[in-house]
Amino acid sequence: MIIIMAGGRSSRMGREKPVLKVGNRPMLLRVYEEAKKVDEVLVALSRNTPKTRELCLREGIPFVETPGKGYVEDLIYLLREFGPFISVSADLPFVRASDFLAIKKAFDGKTSLTGVLPLRLVPKDLKPIVYKGYAIVGLNAVGTEGEEFFELSNPLLALNVNTPEELKLANRIACLVGK
Numbered sequence: 805m806i807i808i809m810a811g812g813r814s815s816r817m818g819r820e821k822p823v824l825k826v827g828n829r830p831m832l833l834r835v836y837e838e839a840k841k842v843d844e845v846l847v848a849l850s851r852n853t854p855k856t857r858e859l860c861l862r863e864g865i866p867f868v869e870t871p872g873k874g875y876v877e878d879l880i881y882l883l884r885e886f887g888p889f890i891s892v893s894a895d896l897p898f899v900r901a902s903d904f905l906a907i908k909k910a911f912d913g914k915t916s917l918t919g920v921l922p923l924r925l926v927p928k929d930l931k932p933i934v935y936k937g938y939a940i941v942g943l944n945a946v947g948t949e950g951e952e953f954f955e956l957s958n959p960l961l962a963l964n965v966n967t968p969e970e971l972k973l974a975n976r977i978a979c980l981v982g983k
Contacts, residue, residue, distance in 0.1 A: 810894035811850030822894035827978030841901040893942030898960035911945035917954035919943035
């Protein structure tokens, strides 16, 4: 199962990110359409995201309500409710089905996998979160025993849309890549 994390407060953006458009499509729909090519998909919402809930209802996308206390707290809640799963942030507009497939194949259902990109693959204009020499991306496998890094190869996973500037960049990229 793939769960799209779409219940955050979007404090840096100032508005609900999952419904914001990249390439004339809400980011949530971009992520959902790629994820559903690989597995069953559920969207994790909270009281913080009423417009995202409306979008899911309108599009017939299955969702679950989380407490909305924070990203980690919601992951723990979802793990208790559903068992191990693949998680992806709703603000990764350029995630591809092949990215989901790669992490799904590597996931044993126990050891959590944190999706990372080697820094050499990160486009120069992006400023991702860097940890132990890798860019951390919002695609992970959530298990019950330990954690390992999992290297991905899609450079555009380094673009997590958290700010108005990143949204503008994502729209420029969408125009360039035709998506």
